[in-house]
Amino acid sequence: MTARLITIPFSHYCEKARWALEIAGIAYDEDGHLPVFHYAATMRAGAKRTVPALIHDGKVIPDSTPIIAYADAQRPGTLLPSDPAKRQEALDIEDAFDRHLGPATRRWLYFQVIDRKDLDHVLLHGIPRWEALALRATRPAAIAYIKRSLKVDAAGAERSRTKIDEAFQNVGAMLGDGRRYLVGDQFSVADLTFAALAAPVLLPVQYGAPLPQLDAFSAQARERIETWRRSPPGQFALRIYADHR
Numbered sequence: 712m713t714a715r716l717i718t719i720p721f722s723h724y725c726e727k728a729r730w731a732l733e734i735a736g737i738a739y740d741e742d743g744h745l746p747v748f749h750y751a752a753t754m755r756a757g758a759k760r761t762v763p764a765l766i767h768d769g770k771v772i773p774d775s776t777p778i779i780a781y782a783d784a785q786r787p788g789t790l791l792p793s794d795p796a797k798r799q800e801a802l803d804i805e806d807a808f809d810r811h812l813g814p815a816t817r818r819w820l821y822f823q824v825i826d827r828k829d830l831d832h833v834l835l836h837g838i839p840r841w842e843a844l845a846l847r848a849t850r851p852a853a854i855a856y857i858k859r860s861l862k863v864d865a866a867g868a869e870r871s872r873t874k875i876d877e878a879f880q881n882v883g884a885m886l887g888d889g890r891r892y893l894v895g896d897q898f899s900v901a902d903l904t905f906a907a908l909a910a911p912v913l914l915p916v917q918y919g920a921p922l923p924q925l926d927a928f929s930a931q932a933r934e935r936i937e938t939w940r941r942s943p944p945g946q947f948a949l950r951i952y953a954d955h956r
């Protein structure tokens with residue numbers, strides 16, 4: 712039966728899940744919502760507050776990490792290495808990106824674009840029409856809530872920039888030996904997670920939902936994005952997108 716993936720369409724954790732389901736060949740319908748509006752869908756499904764959440768064959772699978780494990784179980788070896796040591800290494804790398812890189816790229820991007828009404832097409836893609844209409848009235852309160860809860864301010868964006876640089880340095884060090892993939896000699900959850908969670912600052916064209924275009928950013932932010940894109944880890948993530956998305 713077709714699965715249902717509850718998302719905030721532009722969310723990079725949701726991108727992780729979409730990508731994994733597509734690689735594993737699990738057919739799904741995306742049930743996209745605006746931030747905060749998504750609570751009704753996740754609560755109703757009995758998932759956590761956060762998205763993505765997958766509903767399939769009567770099972771509720773919250774969080775991108777179990778969703779990836781679930782996807783791999785349908786087609787073993789496509790996302791998780793079959794060798795136990797390599798599998799653990801890939802899962803540890805995924806966990807580190809989930810905890811550090813994901814929040815940092817999200818906050819950095821939000822800081823650049825959250826007040827930009829001209830970028831509403833990014834927010835409004837793939838959500839119910841009533842939520843788009845409701846956003847007109849709730850926008851100031853919703854933006855204030857996101858800024859407060861995710862610490863979206865200049866100091867937070869600068870801390871996030873440092874964290875992104877650190878994650879890129881770590882990946883750069885791993886790639887220094889000439890490897891083509893982060894773990895072993897084939898694509899795994901580690902590569903997918905790095906590419907998806909770095910996507911908000913690399914803007915790959917293959918991303919599974921609209922992202923702002925490079926020319927929508929300030930000159931300073933554009934320069935940052937171009938620096939990240941040119942770096943070996945940025946090039947690596949863009950290649951992973953081009954070859955595997």
Ligand SMILES: N[C@@H](CCC(=O)N[C@@H](CS)C(=O)NCC(=O)O)C(=O)O
Pocket residue numbers: 719722723724725760761762763773774775776809817
């Ligand atoms: N560990 C979770 C993190 C997901 C996450 O942070 N999702 C955000 C959207 S990017 C969310 O649902 N935030 C709503 C909230 O925290 O209330 C995963 O990997 O799925």
